[in-house]
Amino acid sequence: MTNVRVRFAPSPTGYLHVGGARTALFNWLYARRAGGKFLLRIEDTDKARSTDEHTKVILDGLTWLGLDWDEEPIFQGARVKRHQEVADKLLAEKRAYTEEGAIRLRVPPGEIAWDDAVHGRISFRGEDIKDFVILRADRSPLYNFAVVVDDIDMTISHVIRGDDHISNTPKQIVVYRALNAALPMFGHVPMIHGMDGKKLSKREGAAAVGDYQVKGILPDAMRNFLALLGWSPGGDREILSMKELVSLFSLEGILKKPAIFDLTKLEWMNGQYLSLASAEELYPLIAPQLEQLGVNGNKEAVLRAVAAVKTRSRTTIDVARQVAVRLDAKQVVFDEKAKKEIGKDPAGYRSSLEASLAELRTADWTPEALEKTLRALADKQGVAAGKVFQPIRIALTGGTVSEPVNELLFVVGKEAALERLQAASRQSPG
RNA sequence: GCCCCCAUCGUCUAACGGUCAGGACACCACUCUUUCAAGGUGGGAACAGGAGUUCGAUUCUCCUUGGGGGCACCA
Numbered sequence: 467m468t469n470v471r472v473r474f475a476p477s478p479t480g481y482l483h484v485g486g487a488r489t490a491l492f493n494w495l496y497a498r499r500a501g502g503k504f505l506l507r508i509e510d511t512d513k514a515r516s517t518d519e520h521t522k523v524i525l526d527g528l529t530w531l532g533l534d535w536d537e538e539p540i541f542q543g544a545r546v547k548r549h550q551e552v553a554d555k556l557l558a559e560k561r562a563y564t565e566e567g568a569i570r571l572r573v574p575p576g577e578i579a580w581d582d583a584v585h586g587r588i589s590f591r592g593e594d595i596k597d598f599v600i601l602r603a604d605r606s607p608l609y610n611f612a613v614v615v616d617d618i619d620m621t622i623s624h625v626i627r628g629d630d631h632i633s634n635t636p637k638q639i640v641v642y643r644a645l646n647a648a649l650p651m652f653g654h655v656p657m658i659h660g661m662d663g664k665k666l667s668k669r670e671g672a673a674a675v676g677d678y679q680v681k682g683i684l685p686d687a688m689r690n691f692l693a694l695l696g697w698s699p700g701g702d703r704e705i706l707s708m709k710e711l712v713s714l715f716s717l718e719g720i721l722k723k724p725a726i727f728d729l730t731k732l733e734w735m736n737g738q739y740l741s742l743a744s745a746e747e748l749y750p751l752i753a754p755q756l757e758q759l760g761v762n763g764n765k766e767a768v769l770r771a772v773a774a775v776k777t778r779s780r781t782t783i784d785v786a787r788q789v790a791v792r793l794d795a796k797q798v799v800f801d802e803k804a805k806k807e808i809g810k811d812p813a814g815y816r817s818s819l820e821a822s823l824a825e826l827r828t829a830d831w832t833p834e835a836l837e838k839t840l841r842a843l844a845d846k847q848g849v850a851a852g853k854v855f856q857p858i859r860i861a862l863t864g865g866t867v868s869e870p871v872n873e874l875l876f877v878v879g880k881e882a883a884l885e886r887l888q889a890a891s892r893q894s895p896g
Numbered sequence: 897g898c899c900c901c902c903a904u905c906g907u908c909u910a911a912c913g914g915u916c917a918g919g920a921c922a923c924c925a926c927u928c929u930u931u932c933a934a935g936g937u938g939g940g941a942a943c944a945g946g947a948g949u950u951c952g953a954u955u956c957u958c959c960u961u962g963g964g965g966g967c968a969c970c971a
Binding site for chain 2: 475476477479509511512542565566567568570585588589590591594595596598599600601602603604606608609610612613628629630631632633634635636654656657659661663664665691694695696698700701702703704721722723724725726727728730731732733734735737741777778779780784837840841844850851852853854855856858859860865866867868869870871872
């Protein structure tokens with residue numbers, strides 16, 4: 467048993483920012499590593515901006531990333547009575563005073579320092595900090611006060627949060643002191659910046675984890691990528707499972723400098739996870755997207771197509787698009803490169819397809835047999851194998867990139883493939 | 897303006913006084929191949945600057961510069 471209790475305390479604003487998601491992940495990893503509790507507190511005191519729907523977005527985002535929590539989430543808005551009670555107590559003890567109806571907490575002079583888990587010792591001076599309001603005239607509590615009251619009541623042992631809270635920490639320490647409560651361990655993790663070096667904004671594509679879900683990123687990849695932004699287990703490890711992350715995580719491994727969010731590397735990592743995943747695992751993610759594209763194929767066919775294309779894909783959207791092309795001729799769109807290839811020699815393109823068709827009609831429809839058949843055809847005609855393969859690839863997919871053509875034929879299926887080749891050999895596309 | 901934090905390839909990072917400063921993404925070249933956004937091989941690419949401490953600093957200290965964050969009766 468440990469008494470490690472960490473919390474993630476987002477304010478529900480309608481989306482889970484990647485920075486917040488990473489903070490949640492670090493808290494979660496720390497809790498799980500230590501065998502402690504991971505708790506949630508929703509900072510919903512700003513009623514104008516917070517709704518149940520907004521809270522749900524946060525919870526869904528965490529769930530998507532594979533993060534679970536241990537007790538029912540606490541809602542800060544439901545605790546105002548408690549905040550008022552504590553503020554009144556401080557007032558009675560003369561640690562706070564009234565000013566224009568509001569209650570203001572005294573900040574005594576002297577050093578206010580703590581040993582930060584990621585930065586080491588950080589020190590402020592009480593003289594630099596003004597007495598601050600903890601309860602408004604309408605008796606609603608303020609953030610820096612409410613968080614501490616809640617953290618104390620929840621017996622939070624470690625407060626791991628973004629760097630932007632460093633300058634809130636001395637104020638919060640003043641509250642802990644006024645309440646005679648022991649300080650938790652504070653750890654301030656650096657921010658995540660966009661490619662411009664500034665705070666990550668929606669302008670650079672996506673800033674919320676839900677956006678990446680929509681973009682076709684796998685949760686495992688997202689989690690792996692996020693974990694490595696501002697944290698390192700040391701050494702060269704890159705692809706790390708949830709289990710490995712838990713066993714390797716430590717506060718000491720958190721870097722001090724802000725990290726820049728590199729979408730390209732996220733997509734690369736996603737590609738790695740796509741290659742690793744089985745078609746069966748990917749199926750539930752691909753099927754809805756196919757439906758959206760208006761493609762219906764039986765599961766067997768979809769699985770075969772997924773297996774064929776996932777290695778060459780970076781997102782599940784890529785996968786779905788390519789699967790769609792293989793299952794439904796209507797999804798075939800000729801891209802620029804393909805048109806250019808055909809344009810070089812339209813007659814040759816068609817005659818090559820006709821020759822292949824003649825052989826394929828009677829061929830055994832297995833990848834091995836198909837390759838033999840087509841290579842034999844190329845030999846017979848005295849041309850490079852590519853002359854035979856490439857027109858088929860273009861006719862079948864509308865593009866110049868795919869898995870090996872024999873596998874492609876197999877995935878599309880005999881009947882459909884022959885139809886498409888037949889059609890392509892008769893007319894050159896747009 | 898005041899307070900605080902930070903500083904290794906373009907980006908993510910390794911290094912915890914002695915390394916030809918390593919890996920990954922991206923990029924380039926070559927290679928494999930029937931194409932590639934796949935595989936393989938190789939290449940260019942960094943210790944912000946200046947003082948110290950030390951036999952020896954990327955590593956420790958200080959300064960400068962640069963970047964970031966915060967200075968609410970927001971969270």
